Amino acid sequence: MRFDRLAAAGAAVLLAVPAAAQVPGTPRALGMGGAYVGAARGVESLFQNPANLALPNAPTWSAAFPTISVGAGVRGLELGDFADLVQYDDLTQEERDALLADIPANGTGLDLDLRAPLAALQYGRFAASVSYATVGSHTVNRSIVDLVLNGFDRTNTYTIDHTEGFRATFWDVAAGYGHRIGPVAIGATAHAYFPRALVRSALVDVDTTYSVISGFTVPTDIRVTYAGVRSETGNGFGLDIGAAMEPVPGLTLSAALDNVVNTMAWDDELGVRTVVLDQNDYQEGDPQAILDEYAQSETEYVESSALPGTRALATALRGDRDAGLPMTLRAGAAYQLRTGTTLATAFQKELDEDTPYGGMWDQQLSVGVQQRLPIITLRAGLATDMQDGTLLSGGLSLGPIHLGVAHIATGSGDDGREGWIATFGLGGRSDTVQP
Numbered sequence: 001m002r003f004d005r006l007a008a009a010g011a012a013v014l015l016a017v018p019a020a021a022q023v024p025g026t027p028r029a030l031g032m033g034g035a036y037v038g039a040a041r042g043v044e045s046l047f048q049n050p051a052n053l054a055l056p057n058a059p060t061w062s063a064a065f066p067t068i069s070v071g072a073g074v075r076g077l078e079l080g081d082f083a084d085l086v087q088y089d090d091l092t093q094e095e096r097d098a099l100l101a102d103i104p105a106n107g108t109g110l111d112l113d114l115r116a117p118l119a120a121l122q123y124g125r126f127a128a129s130v131s132y133a134t135v136g137s138h139t140v141n142r143s144i145v146d147l148v149l150n151g152f153d154r155t156n157t158y159t160i161d162h163t164e165g166f167r168a169t170f171w172d173v174a175a176g177y178g179h180r181i182g183p184v185a186i187g188a189t190a191h192a193y194f195p196r197a198l199v200r201s202a203l204v205d206v207d208t209t210y211s212v213i214s215g216f217t218v219p220t221d222i223r224v225t226y227a228g229v230r231s232e233t234g235n236g237f238g239l240d241i242g243a244a245m246e247p248v249p250g251l252t253l254s255a256a257l258d259n260v261v262n263t264m265a266w267d268d269e270l271g272v273r274t275v276v277l278d279q280n281d282y283q284e285g286d287p288q289a290i291l292d293e294y295a296q297s298e299t300e301y302v303e304s305s306a307l308p309g310t311r312a313l314a315t316a317l318r319g320d321r322d323a324g325l326p327m328t329l330r331a332g333a334a335y336q337l338r339t340g341t342t343l344a345t346a347f348q349k350e351l352d353e354d355t356p357y358g359g360m361w362d363q364q365l366s367v368g369v370q371q372r373l374p375i376i377t378l379r380a381g382l383a384t385d386m387q388d389g390t391l392l393s394g395g396l397s398l399g400p401i402h403l404g405v406a407h408i409a410t411g412s413g414d415d416g417r418e419g420w421i422a423t424f425g426l427g428g429r430s431d432t433v434q435p
Helices: 002-013 027-031 042-048 050-054 079-086 093-102 142-150 279-284 287-296 308-321
Strands: 061-075 109-123 126-138 164-181 184-213 216-231 234-245 251-262 271-277 328-336 341-350 363-372 377-384 390-398 401-410 417-429
Touching: 027 042, 027 061, 027 363, 027 377, 027 390, 027 401, 027 417, 042 050, 042 061, 042 109, 042 126, 042 164, 042 417, 050 126, 050 164, 050 184, 050 234, 050 251, 061 401, 079 093, 093 142, 109 417, 142 216, 142 279, 164 234, 164 308, 184 308, 216 279, 216 308, 271 287, 271 308, 363 390
Parallel strands: none
Antiparallel strands: 061 109, 061 417, 109 126, 126 164, 164 184, 184 216, 184 234, 216 271, 234 251, 251 328, 328 341, 341 363, 363 377, 377 390, 390 401, 401 417
16 A cells, blocks of 8 residues: 555654744743743743743742643645645556656655643742653655655666754753842743754665666666664753843733753764665565664664765764754743733744754744633734744633644745644643732
8 A cells, every 4th residue: 555655664764853843832822823921921931931930920830731742844845745645546647747746856854843841830939840852854855755656667766865864852851930129020940951862864875786687687676775873862951041020010021041051962972773675665564664673773883884874974963962952032022901812922033053953943023812711711823934934823721721723834845844833731820829
């Protein structure tokens, strides 16, 4: 079945690990399009601005158990094209040719960004959380997609460039505190990072298999080698700082600098995993068997015996190893009306360039609205990267259940990327507020 081939291909190139969306830590923040730095209160202040913990209308306590935010998207193709790939056998030849032709020269890919504050608690002006995150990127070039969908064709030229990926997973234990000095609240959040996996992976070699047929030597298959260089341990420390105030009742001005200090570093020892695939694998292979073979192949990385492509991965990984999370400036305002309406705007910008942990956009301008009703709270938001990217979002809260969803798109043509972000969280807060 065609779906099995695609699954085998996904196993072969290990898709599903990039950071491609502006994924916030909470459903409320996503529902308002990211315009939440001024509106955040209670435990959510830990993820937006710790100074908000000391604002006079912050709840006495709040908790979230758990929150999960997932951004999934595509690059190079539109979302509907991936449905056509799954139904490839049902397409006409003309539709198949058009679909393959739409894949840009620099490849297509699936993006996934997972942020999961698994437990977070705020009491008074103190808050703490335990979170898990995975970020990265991956692409697959047109010739490899053609190989998987149509099988080996000796008249085609198969290349391995632009079939590569990055993945980082880590735990983040954070604790924040807010303090008020006159009308101004200040705050800081300290992070202890526990890296779990840093991976650079790619197709690193392609080898043509020849057979003698009717006295002629002809190509009959190709073998592709997929490798991943990885570091699995490390440690790190981070610090966020912020300030906030309410100059008039109902109006909050808030600004924070995330990762003003960041020392996340990975272990120097590298491992490598390798799997070699032929037509039996990428046409009829068992995806789980391919993944198992890949996982069980891990050995210590040895520079002198590695393939050139694998050495290039190791070089890139060494550059990633000492790169910290991007320093990010976040500022915004929120105004709460007596009608239960909150209007908010925010701006954020990544101040570090060329970090592998950044989002799709390095800057974002957002506006959002929240409306409290008797049994439900509704949210909507709009954001832009101030160039060609847009994000449209909505969300709601019903008792302890909080939901948010957004569509994000940026660029066009071969450089176009689009996707969806969804968040779900369970949590609550006290009806009483701090003085």
